[in-house]
Amino acid sequence: MHPHDQAIEHFQALQPQRFTWLVRFDLREHFSLTIFEREVLLQLWLRAADEQKVEKPFLRLACFGVGRGKDFGWLWPLYSLPVQLKIQAIRQYQLRDIFFEVMCFDDSYDSYDTLFTCRHFEVNLEETCE
Numbered sequence: 001m002h003p004h005d006q007a008i009e010h011f012q013a014l015q016p017q018r019f020t021w022l023v024r025f026d027l028r029e030h031f032s033l034t035i036f037e038r039e040v041l042l043q044l045w046l047r048a049a050d051e052q053k054v055e056k057p058f059l060r061l062a063c064f065g066v067g068r069g070k071d072f073g074w075l076w077p078l079y080s081l082p083v084q085l086k087i088q089a090i091r092q093y094q095l096r097d098i099f100f101e102v103m104c105f106d107d108s109y110d111s112y113d114t115l116f117t118c119r120h121f122e123v124n125l126e127e128t129c130e
Contacts, residue, residue: 004089004099011061011087011123019046019059020082024129027072032064035097039119040066045129046083056125061085065097065119086112087121 001009024045032039044061051057084105090098097119103112 002089007100007121008087008089011121014059014123014125016046016059016085016123018048018050018054020049020084021047022083023047023058025072027066034120035065039064040068040070042066042072042116042118044085045126046085047129049082054125056127058126058129060124060126060129061102062122063100063102063116063118064121066116067098067118070116090117 022044024043026041026043028041029038030041031037042063044063046059046061048054048057048059086103086105088101088103090101098117100118100121102115102118102121104115105111106113
């Protein structure tokens with residue numbers, strides 16, 4: 001199995017559909033020891049819809065190599081609306097260092113819309129959004 005598929009499988013195993021409320025996001029630039037250059041890091045913390053049914057109520061999604069110059073003003077309305085995220089691998093090898101597409105479900109069109117692309121992502125469950 002390709003490493004990108006393994007990362008997506010891990011994301012799905014955490015049942016991201018249970019974490020529907022965006023409670024925090026952090027956007028910054030950092031130096032990557034993997035590619036030896038500066039890149040944009042976007043972290044999203046989502047809270048479980050029913051906190052009593054999960055041991056760790058927050059899902060943290062850290063996306064590395066997010067496109068520069070992207071306007072993240074679209075995240076603010078998500079604070080008051082439920083969010084359903086999906087990640088898929090990008091199989092177009094001509095795109096340099098862009099391997100994943102992060103999407104959000106759009107109720108009005110009953111489909112997923114691309115929010116951003118990234119080089120790498122890490123996801124885990126946490127007890128707090130710190």
